[in-house]
Amino acid sequence: MEDNVAIRVSNLTKKFKVYYDKGRSLKEVILFRNRNKHEVRTVLNDVSFDIKKGEAVGLIGHNGCGKSTLLKLISGILYPDGGSVEIAGRVSSLLELGAGFHPDMSGRENIYINASIFGLTREEIEARLQSIIDFSELHGFIDNPVRTYSSGMYMRLAFSVAINVDADVLLIDEILAVGDANFQAKCFSKLQEIKEKGTTIVIVSHSLSQIENICDRSIWINEGVIKADGTPLAVHSEYLEFMNEQRQAAGGKSLDIPPEYVAYMQERRYKENLKLSMIPEQQAAVEANGGQYRWGSGEVKITSITASGPDGVGKRLFEVGTDVYFKVHYHVEKPIKDAVFGIGFFRNSGENLYGTNTRIDGHPNFDLNEDGEFTIIMRKIPLMPDQYTVSFSIEYGDGVPVDYWKDALKIDTYRQTPDVGGFFMEHDWEYEAERQDDNG
Amino acid sequence: MNKIKEIYEYRLMVYSLVKRDLRGKYKGSVLGFMWTFVNPLLQLLVYNMVFSIIMKAGVEKFYLYLFVGLIPWLFFSAAITGGSTCIIAQKDLIKKIRFPREIIPISFVTSQFVNMLLSFIVVILVSLVSGVHLTVGGILCLPVIMLVEYLMALGIALISSSLTVYFRDLEHILAILAMAWLYATPICYPEEMVPEKYLSIYRLNPVTPIVNAYRDVLYWGRTPDLTTLLLAVGIGLVTIFAGVLIFGRLQRRFAEEL
Incomplete structure (x- = not known):
């Protein structure tokens, strides 16, 4: 493998057995032999590509196209049936947040457990501990048991550990949707920072705009093969066009298209200054809601x-x-x-x-x-x-x-500050008490 | 070799999982960690009542005889029965995160092993109180015996945990097997009670040399017989080797099967 290649995928093939009615127990295996009928589905078929060091690549495709399987093969969770994956350097896969968290242990102890599952040694964790805690903004709570955390705090801690692993190759599957919008924005800028440091990033996401914001390249997987590979803008246009055709072919409704696509497409069309007639995506949005809105x-x-x-x-x-x-x-x-x-x-x-x-x-x-x-x-x-x-x-x-x-x-x-409520109310404080500048 | 290096790199994960397991075990109970010591003592009490009062085995200081064999056995049996489900129990980790899969059975067996070590504090105390004269050679042999038993238990756990993923009945089969195995090992009775004609089959049991070695040190107060010990070391190495091979082969499809 050349020096500048971070990930080389060569002729990768993966097949899954899909059981109609799988029996796993002895009785089922012996008595109902024919129930174990299965078909072999080829999820990835002879896929090859290189990802260069420092490149950020998005994998797109509709549900079940094989993009998540591809990510799992790259991370080493699944083994290929044919072909190979070569990786230069340490891989960190953010496919699951908060792996191994124990509710009764403190946030700090859970950082150790979680990070150790990512393969970090004690010294490495100690070196990162402060930045993990800082990023999670859980300073006052870090020694409380995790079960006392709100779900938002839990996810913040989990993400902070994952993002601070410092891998050479970072694999991410749909996890940027954590926490409130404020924290998401922070995760996003952290990811930009990681990318600027030269980390190779591979992202699977439904959010095309997210991929466009981070990635330099998009690979579209369809039916187990690469359908398009290029700059996100070019690939996504082609992809959206294709999805649109598919949907129309399916009668406009039955295809499962996430609403983000629809919103995204509206924006895109607008940007491209397409004709100002009623665009089909909006009709789709209305139809999807049964027209009642x-x-x-x-x-x-x-x-x-x-x-x-x-x-x-x-x-x-x-x-x-x-x-x-x-x-x-x-x-x-x-x-x-x-x-x-x-x-x-x-x-x-x-x-x-x-x-x-x-x-x-x-x-x-x-x-x-x-x-x-x-x-x-x-x-x-x-x-x-x-x-x-x-x-x-x-x-x-x-x-x-x-x-x-x-x-x-x-x-x-x-919002940058942790004040609470439904509306921001403009306010000022007036006081006479002596001000204590030094808390030390 | 690469595998060993990789597992070594993940040593903190083993440590974390063992710690989490031990901490979680007695969480919320009044005695907490003391249960690690109270539990073997209470078990000793029950067995002692049954075997010294009701079913007399005719062995001097039977409670000690039993205790010295039982504690290592409980570890071994936990490694077989619990070990078989340890992969399934951690399926969320296996499906979502890449790490050497061996870590899971290693952590499970290690946490059981730590439990046994703690119980051994009680065993040694009871042994001393009972007036057994512990020899220096015997004491030095103890860690070796423990290590051999650990390797054997780990080997079996590697095999059973990986097989159970593909064949879930194994969990229940192994539970019965573990019960039968207890009676096929001289733990609740002395080996001499086994009829002569079955002895050749009986001796095939790989746990017997280990139990005998423990007993040599902590019951008879002598240095274990070298052949017993070598046999145990041999068996331990074979099991761990087989375990690593089988596990390495079967783990490739874990993420799909779970």
């Missing part, structure tokens, strides 16, 4: 919505107290007069947090004759860290909806 007379339709900061770059995650810009494009099927634009914020539980429209705010009603856009700027959003659904509407002045899209967009908020 979007209704109206339909003369004018919202075609895309982008949430962003002042810089106009689309994103989903906002810091509490910053300004959020929603830019809404609409397509005019039939010109209407006397229209009102509206926006509403909801918790995922359905609770309405705030809603307003141009009429309430004292703007004159609009005549919509051709496609256009409007922007609403929510100043210093006070919504504390959570996920929120944002709805948009175009309606007639008398309140008759033209296009009322209740679950149009989801945004997440995060």
